[in-house]
Amino acid sequence: MAVAPQMNRPMPVIASIRASVLAPLVEQIDRRSGKTDLLLASHGILRSQLDDPYAMIPMARYVAIFEEAALITGEPSLGARLGTLFKPSDIGPIGVLFSISGTIRAGFERLAKYVNTVQSATSSGVFEEDGNLVWSYRLEDARMWPRRQDSEFSVVASCQLVRSCFAKSWKPLEVHFEHLAPRDRSVLERIFRCPLKFGESANRIIVDGRDAARLYRQEDPALSAVLERHVAELVGKAITPDSISERVRALIGIYLGHKPITLPSVAAELRISVRTLQRRLAEEGTSLRHLVRETREAIAATQLEAHVQKARIAEVLGYADSTVFWRAQKGWSRRQG
Template sequence: MAVAPHLISRMPALASIRASVLIPLVQQIDKRSGKTDLLLASHGLLRSQLEDPYAVLPMARYVALFEDAATITGEPALGARMGTGFKPADIGPIGMLFSLSSTIRNAFERLSKYVNAVQGATSSGVFEEKGDLVWSYRIVDSSMWPRRQDSEFTLAASCQLVRSCFRRGWRPIEIHLEHQAPRDTRSLERIFGSSILFGQSGNRIVMNRAEADRVLRTEDKSLVEILERHIADLVDHSANGDAIAQKVQALIGIYLGHKPITVTALAAELKMSPRSLQRRLSEEGTSLRDLLRQHRQTLAAHYLGDQRAAPISEIARLLGYADNTVLWRSLRSWEKRKPPTVG
């Protein structure tokens, strides 16, 4: 019988992820393909959004982009292979805290506790089962599917953190993955160094409990406290500091071109009444109409300014318009809104 899980961290319903997590993926696509900017644009993202490592991006777009990247590069195990090059610095202070932990168990407990400083809509935890220690990871939003690349990347990166911070030849007892087995599993077995079970209820790393509890270093308590305080500030800001307009902007990024953007739909997503949503946006000096227009203008400027731009009908669809005519009307309207140039 499993011991009750502890240190479980469940993310807010609004699914988002730090831009810094996307940078290594973009670098990989740059190396293997000249289609990076088009791929980003097709998922409603701009390269400029990655310049701020603390910027928040829609997680649904990240997951879908990762799947497309594997197809474009012709590498089905792209995520797992990328995970083998993961370093503590890639997740900032959380990675540093992982590397300073006295035991492997402590490292995974801290990773679970603070993962919401990196991404949302995620459930992560550490528990004991049948004498083994298990670390679990799962995106709680079932609409984000397929997500093989994210799952394999996360588990491979976590294994690599153990190898780089604790013991180079470390191997888990078993790996669990929620997706079905690919045709060829040999590359994954080499990367993880253990047997893999597919089609599971979640993604898990099963490890030897005694090994995970072995004290391998003395912690620098002062440095650990500083890092935990810094990460806690990030978590508190992420959970409580976001303005409603920021949350609406994130939802627009997720749903634009995929489902209607209405006050009623977004209010339901944010678990508030339509009237409350409109009032909160008004208090912040904006409206859904303004936020939607700003988002579309940014994307349209990028799409139309690219020499390799998609057909105008495709751009209209990506911006959530019914047809080309509506897009052209909006472009003319935006042009009229521009303030006159002084000179």
């Protein structure tokens, strides 16, 4: 999740982000190295673009620059550290909405609902599991990899939002990351002060159900309504409407391995009938089964390349066991052949 100025210009269809969000990164590289301009140029970016609040860059370049910045500065946890400096004002009206929310649940629901006003091609959602609240964040394009820095920055920044707006001493029940565990987890352990899981299907923050529901303040309904309308306008201008398959892919990324992904459950989330969902997916030449398989294949490819045990991959992808995963793999191979 990137920092973005309060702008009303529309986001283009390509997965993009405001160039100005690179400013904190550039500041860090300037302090430690003379390679800033070379790094930016190697990714087709000019320093002057960072001063233009309307300039856009592809999300893939932002992710790649973030990863390379961590190498140049010699700080593997650069994204996490920058996340601890995050403020509600860094994401404009969405941050204000988060800060005036009466409960942590309401704050995360708003963050998930409006994340695409800050950056496009991002899946974020909130759901309940075992009585607890789960907030999920994931860049939709599996080809944007590695992306540890963006993931850690986004999750730490979201945690920091809770601490600055609700309770300074708050900590999650558990935190999940889609990348594999780094050699040194100490920075993340100090920040979160809770169990960490790696190699998951998405990045997640698990919030104790009691913490999520606790009322911290009474909202000002009039102020909330004004901000909601303003942010809703930004959502309408940010990107072209998603196709039904894109919306379904987003839900799959949020729930995979944690909730059953069925036609009735997905249709209920989209507030349409099962028959309408099937028809609209068919019109786009796809199906729920095909989209689930695509998502599983993309995640499995990344984890197999990293030599993750198949039993663990099966768990992350929502398979009963490694045997079922092995059979699915054979099916994928036959289709590709």
